[in-house]
Amino acid sequence: MTYKEIEESYRETSPGQFAAFMYMIKKAISARESSPFEASYALCRIAYSEVRECRRTGMKGASMDDGERQRLIMSAKVVACALVLLCESRSRKEARTISLLFLEYSSYLNSCKYDLTGLAVKCGCYAMTAPGFSWSMIETSIGIDILIYKMLEHAKFDMSHELEEIIIDRAGSVCLKDGKLHISSALSRDPDITAFSNHDKTVEVCTRNIRDERLKASNIDDISAVDYFASTFIRAQDASRKMKPKKNGKELVRYGKYSIVLKEGRKDDAGLKYLECTALGTQYDGICEIKEEELAKGIYTHDLIDYLYEQDAIENAELVDEEEPPLFSIREAYKAYCKKRADADVIEKRVYEAKVIDIYKGTTPDKDRVRLISDKGYAGLMRVDGNYKKDDIIIVYTVSVRFHGSELFINMGKPAFDYDEKPGRFDGDSILNDFTVTVKDAISNLDSSSKAADTPSSVHDDIVKQISTILSLSKTDDSMERFRNLLSAAFILNAVEDIEGRDTVLARAEFLGQCLRAAEGIPVKDKRTSIKLDEKEKWIINALGFLDRPENTSEIASLIQNASDGDEKEIAKLLMIHSLSRSNPDDFKYTSGNIRKRICDILGVGDHFRGTEYKGGGKYGKGELANVEFKASYVMSNKDGKPDIYQQGRGQVLEAVCGFMNKNGGTVYIGVNNYGDPLTAENYGLKGDLAWFGKNFNTVKILRSNQLGHSIPQPEDLDSYCRFLNYEIELYFKPSVRNCITISPTDDMDAIKIDVRPSEFEIVKLYEDNTWTEGTAYVRNGEETLPMSRHDQEQRLMQLRSVGKVEQFILTLTEAIDKKRKVILKGYASSNSNQVKDRIIVPINLVYNNENLWAYDLEKKETREFRLSRISDIETDIEDAGYSHAFKKGEADVFRWINPKVNYHIKLKMSIAALNCLREEYSDTKNLPESELYQVSPERWILDTTLHGLGAVRRFYLGLADQIDILDTEDADKLREEIRVFVGKNIQHRC
Known part of the structure; x- marks a missing residue:
């Protein structure tokens, strides 16, 4: 019985028939129809082929359905069978991989809280001689819990035979x-x-012996300390990332990603075409083949042969079989290319030529489809609505792109008859030019990037990734230990540069950390915008926030309405009791501690609950809060400890100050660690800053003096440091908000305290410098400082004053500019045309203190200027709103005119009355530099500036002609002629 026959038999086996499948293999081995080696090889091939699907199913956890669970159990039994045979044949290296795969599947299915991590580490280090269970035990077991138990209790290892040690040195080490x-x-x-x-010291997490990276033993169960430690650990890992020495090439590893170079297409004995290739950057120099398979729905590998050429290179091809000749699949690479190009064509509604591959005949005529290949080389299907034949060229567009499971469907259709663009031409010589690269480029990419063939997912990476999965799924009643397990798993994935996997595990850790914060009585951090959370987790984090805001009864009531299961409803009910008990204490007998304890029990962190008697934290508070921020330094970067006064001072300290002004105020401490304790070491905190200023102040002084226009004090002690920081505030914040900030040393002179009051009259922006041209508004969001969203700004404006129509327009247009979307200006009253009509435009930028808009008018097909005060409303909900562009931003002159193609140099001498009129009617006058607006006598001022049009200055002059003189410039005669023509046409003949 060959391994292919075993595989074919397995594909026809259902979970209920698995015992019969095992009996068939056992009988074949007994009758010597198949050797144990052949059987184990076939079972390993089956197991490896199902890894991706099993992991996808396993990560569903409790949400997997019964059919998926039974299929996963059957896959785990296949692995168990292979492990029994491998141990009997002493295939130690393969047994290590298979045993870890069994433990990984067991982690997905483990219902008995077995701790598998210690056993996984043992499997990774020592040769297994017996798995602890037998063939007949697998055959008769219903699930795999009994197999897990037997393996934990009875697995045997040859402790004298250590397997090859694994050392991974990329981001930190494993x-x-x-x-x-x-x-x-x-x-x-x-x-x-x-x-x-963890796990009886089989898993150790270690750091460099540096103060800010260490975790005190007393803080091992403190969520704030461990959370801070985790972020520091990952930053330290990333900082240790190093360039790996170049190697002559790697061995081919199954499921690794490689760059391949195509050879000339060939035909097999049956006359079917197939592709050969060679693999770049590997030790294998023989000829490989490309797998014949359906790449995307409607197109197969052989369909591309006519459009691929010898010496074309394809990146990210996957090795699916390392047997001679090695077999590569280009399916995933081609699908990714197709989706990217087709998505772009859907957005642009591009019309193009496509070639008919053939006609697919369905079971009924309505299911017939035309198989097509586009001018960009991606596949598509279209309903049959004409007499098409193979190789016909037809004009189509891309209707939709979607996945059904792992299959990619691209639907095409005939465009409307009145399309006005020239269709993309089908050129068979070049349709796959963007899918392939040259050999030179492929080699260059391999040399410059570790993402292709230079670092495929190696056997060692796979082993530690498996242990990471087992670790992250460890079962224990200690919720803080579960949290540390998740962090340890994330550290492993970061070390092997699996960033997507790391972020997924960190998302789970973040959610558990939020629950643990509630258990300790610390306000939750709202991170829903920055991590991957499912809807239930988002709901729970939002709900936990009301433990510290019980007065918001109406919002808590909405939680009850939005609760989707029993746990959510019970949590919402407890929060409502908590809220009502504050206003009616005699009617409710629950304390806030009772409520919090019951919620923690529901969330599985009741073991970590700490009552109100628990106190902790540093000298200046228990960790960072919504109104408290700790910064170690104004100079030294949090990331690598190197001096960076812009990124650390402006980008960390002053962003927090800005965030507090746009929220409810707060305090920023400088020279304090994340636990709230002052940093006292000579090379850290404020002492480190002062030492750095002592050596580098001349450079800072020159830079700041040029920016501010005056000298600044050198920070030599805390008092002079505070004076220096006041000048930093002058550089980055407008004068109107500086009175909200007070900087002083702490009473014990061991830190600097920045007290921040909320802004009362405006949204505060942190600017790049004191020209006030480029600024960003930040807001405090829990313990984080984030850029203000449109919703944040609307909410803040509601608190400052009522939001007027123009303010709403500013927010709407800013959002459209950021997303490059079209909008409709409803009822725009134009002074030029004297008409009120809707305008469809693409906004480019706001100018002139946000009073005017520079935009591309889609009707007139030119850039134009629009006054916000003349708009009745703005409509954003329009079909096909996206509009990719690279229009140049407009800049307004002092009279609000924008026209980058026109510049007039105008110089006016004005009386005080004319100056007052200019300042009152044109708000940007206050931003003119002294070189453009200056006083020449007690009663006369000069406006010497460049204008983008003469209409506005003409109106200004005619209204105050007796108060203004036009002085000579190269364009003065043009202004005089403009005035003369206007007066002759509109005034003289009417008088």
Whole structure:
């Protein structure tokens, strides 16, 4: 019985028939129709082919349905069978991979809270001689819990035979040897110290011996300390990332991604075309083949042969079989290309020529489809509505792009008869030019990037990734240990540069961390915009926020309405009791501690609950809060400890100050660690800043003096440091909001305190410098400082004053500008045409203190200027609103005119009356530099500036002709002629 026959039999086996499948294999081995080696090889191939689907199913957790669970159990039994045969044949290296795969599947299905991590580490370090269960036990078991138990209790290892140790040195290090998994933020050659260990010390997390990276033993169960430690650990990992020495090439590894170079197409014995290739950047120099398969719905590998050429290179091809000759699949690479190009064509509604591959005949005529290939080389399907034949060229457009499972469907259709663009031409010589690259470019990409063939997912990476999965799914009643397990798993994935996997695990850790914060009585952090959370997790985090805002009864009531399951409804009900008990204490017997404890029990973190008697934290508070921010330095970067006064001072400290002004106020401490304790070491905190200023102040002085126009004090002690910071405030904030900020040393002279009051009259922006041209508004969001969204700004404006129509327009247009979307200006009253009509435009930028808009008029097909005060309303909900463009931003002159193609140099001498009129009617006058508006006598001022049109200045002159003189410039005669023509045409003949 060959391995192919075993595979074919398995594909026809349902979960209920698996015992019969096992019996068939056992009988074949007994009758010597198949050797144990052939059987184990076939089972391993089956197991590897199902890995992706099993992981996708397993990560569903409790949400997987019964059919999916039974299929996953069957896959786990296949792996168990392979493990039994491998241990009997002493295939130790393969047994390590298969045993970890079984434990990974067991983690997905483990219902008995078995701790599999210690066993996984042991499997990774030592040769397994017996798995602890037998063939007949697999055959008779209903699930796999009994197999897990037997493996935990009875698995045997040859402790004298250590497997090849694993050392991964990329972002920090991961070492698997001597029965331990060592995860460090430092490279393996560097010394480190243990921060914490789990699973009977089989998993160790270590850091460099640096104050700000260490985790005190007393803080091992403190969520704020561990959370801060995690973010510091990942930053330290990233900082240790190093350039790897170039190697002559890697071995081919199944499921690795490689760049391949095409050879000339060939035909097999049956006359079917197939593709050969070679693999770049590997030790294998033989000929490989490309798998014949359906790439996207309606197109197969052989359909592309006529459009691919010898020496074309394809990146990210996947090795699916390393047997001779190695077999590569281009399916995922081609699907990604098709989706990207087709999505762009859907957005642009592009019309193009496509070639008919053939006609697919369905079971009924309405299911017939034309198989097409576009002018960009991606596949598509179209309903049959004409007499098409193979190789016909027809004009189509892309209707939609969607996935059904893993299959990509691209639907095409005939365009409307009145399309006005020239269709993209089908040129068979070049349709796949954007899918392929040259050999030279492929080699260059391999040399410059570690994402292609230079770092495929190696066997070692796969092993530690499997242990990471097992670790992240560890079952324990200790919720803080679960949190540390998730962090440890994320550290491993970061070390092997699996960023997507790391972020997924960190999202789970973040949610559990939020629940643990509630258990400790700390306000939750709202991070819904920055991490991957499902809808239930978002709902729970939002609900936990009301533990500290019980007065918002109406919002809590809406939680009850939006609750989708029993847990959510119970949490919402408890929050409502908590809210009502504050106003009616005699009617409710629950304390806030009772409510919080019951919610924590529902969320599975009741073991970590801490009552109000628990106190903790540093000298200046228990961790960062919504109104407290701790910064170690104004100069030294949080990321790498190097001096960067712009990114750290402006980008960290003053962003927090800005955020507090746009919220409810707060305090920023400088020279304090994340626990609230002052930093006292000579090279850290404020002492480190003062030492740096002592060596580098002359450079800072020159820069700041040029920016501010005056000298600044050198920070030599805390008092002079505070004076220096006041000048930093002058540089980055407008004068109108500076009175909200007070900077002073703390009473014990061990830190600097910046007290911030909320702004009362305006949304505060943090600017690039004191020209006030480029600024960003920030807001405090829980313990984070984030750029203000449109919703944030509307809410803030409601608090400052009622939002007028123009303010609403500003927010709407700003959002459309950021997203490059079309809008309709409803009822725009034009002074030029004397008409009121709707205008469809693409906004480019707001100018002149946000009073005017520079935009592309789609009807007139030119850029024009629009006054916000003349708009009745703005409509954004329009079909096909996206509009990709690179229009040049407009800049308004002092009279609000914008026309980048026209510039007039005008010079006017004005009386005080004319000056007052200019300032009162044209608000941007106050922003003119002294070189353009200056006083020449007690009663006369000069306006010497460049204008983008003469109409506005003509009106200004005619209204105050006796108060204004036009002085000579190269364009003065043009202004005089403009005035003369206007007067002759509109005034003289009417008088």
